[in-house]
Amino acid sequence: MSLTLGDSKVGGGSKQIQKGVIVDTYKVHKITNQSGEEFFGKTFDLAIQIEIDIGKEFYPKMWLRGNLKSDNGEIVGWGGAFPIDLLFSNLGVYDILPDDKKTALIQKLEIGEIPSSLLAFCEGKEFQGLKYVDKLYEGKPSYKYYKFTQKPEDDPKVLVDRFNKDVSNGYVVNFHPELLDTTDTSFSYGANVDNDAKDATISDDGSLIF
Numbered sequence: 001m002s003l004t005l006g007d008s009k010v011g012g013g014s015k016q017i018q019k020g021v022i023v024d025t026y027k028v029h030k031i032t033n034q035s036g037e038e039f040f041g042k043t044f045d046l047a048i049q050i051e052i053d054i055g056k057e058f059y060p061k062m063w064l065r066g067n068l069k070s071d072n073g074e075i076v077g078w079g080g081a082f083p084i085d086l087l088f089s090n091l092g093v094y095d096i097l098p099d100d101k102k103t104a105l106i107q108k109l110e111i112g113e114i115p116s117s118l119l120a121f122c123e124g125k126e127f128q129g130l131k132y133v134d135k136l137y138e139g140k141p142s143y144k145y146y147k148f149t150q151k152p153e154d155d156p157k158v159l160v161d162r163f164n165k166d167v168s169n170g171y172v173v174n175f176h177p178e179l180l181d182t183t184d185t186s187f188s189y190g191a192n193v194d195n196d197a198k199d200a201t202i203s204d205d206g207s208l209i210f
Contacts, residue, residue, distance in 0.1 A: 001003060001119060003142075017156060017160050018160065018177075019177040020131060020132055020133040020141075020175065020177025020179070020180055021131075021132050021160060022131050023129070023130050024128070024129060024131070024166055025129075027053040027124060027125070027126050027127075027128055028050060028051075028052065028124065029059045029117075030050075030051040030059070031050050031051070032047070032048065032049045032051075032119070033048055033114040034063075034065075035048075035112035035113070035114065035121065036112050044065040044080075045066070045067045045112055046065070046066060046068065046114070046183055047062070047063070047064070047110060048064050048065075048068075048114070049061055050062040050087075061143075062129070062202070064081065064084045064087060065080075065179075066079060066080030066081035066082070066084065067080050067081060068080075068081050070116070071175045083147040086149055087127060087149050088122070090128070090150060090151045091121075091122050091126075091127055092125060092171045093122065095116055096121075105140060111173075122172040125152065126152050127152065128149060128150040128151045128152050128159065129149050129190055130144065130145070130146040130148070130159050131144060131145050132146060132175050133177050133179050133180070134174040134175065135174065136179055139182075141179045144174070146159075146163050146172070148162055148163070
C-alpha cells in the first residue's frame, strides 16, 4: 500500500476575490460514493458526489473523480484522485482515526470502497471551496465548483492562486468571467446539472480536467 492519508495539499464568508471567482465556506449535506460507476463512457477508481447545504430547499452538487496512480498493477499514489483525499482531510476525517483504522481505510480506498460511516461523518462538516463562472444557464451566469478545497480557516488567496495557475496551464478550460458583462448577472444554479462533464478533457492519469 502506498497511499498516505491527508498527503494532498493545495500548494469565512463568501468572497469574490477576482471577477468570476467566489471563495466561500460550504457545509456538506451528503456525500455519495460513485466509485466504479460510468460517467460519459469513463469509469474512475474513486468518485464522489457532494451535496452542499446552502440553506435552501435544494442542494447544489459537486463531483470529484479520478484514478489512483499505479505501477505494474500496484497502487503507488493518489494520482488524479487526490482532490478526494484533500477533501476528506479538510473535513477532518483523518484526525479522528487511529493508525490501525487508517491502514484499514487505505485498503478499502485502494479498491474503490468508501465506508458509509466515513461518508456519514462528513455530513454537516465544512470546507472552503471555490466556484467560477463557466457558462450561461437560462440566460444567467452559472458557477461551477473547482475540484480543490481547503480548510475553512485557510487563506482564500492560496486557493485562488492555485485556480489561476490551473487556468493558465490549461487544466481549467471553461472559465468565462466575461459572462458577468451580460445584462442579467443574478446567480444561477445551472451548474448543479452534471452535463458540462461531457465536454471535459480526460488527462493521462484518468482524471477529469475542467
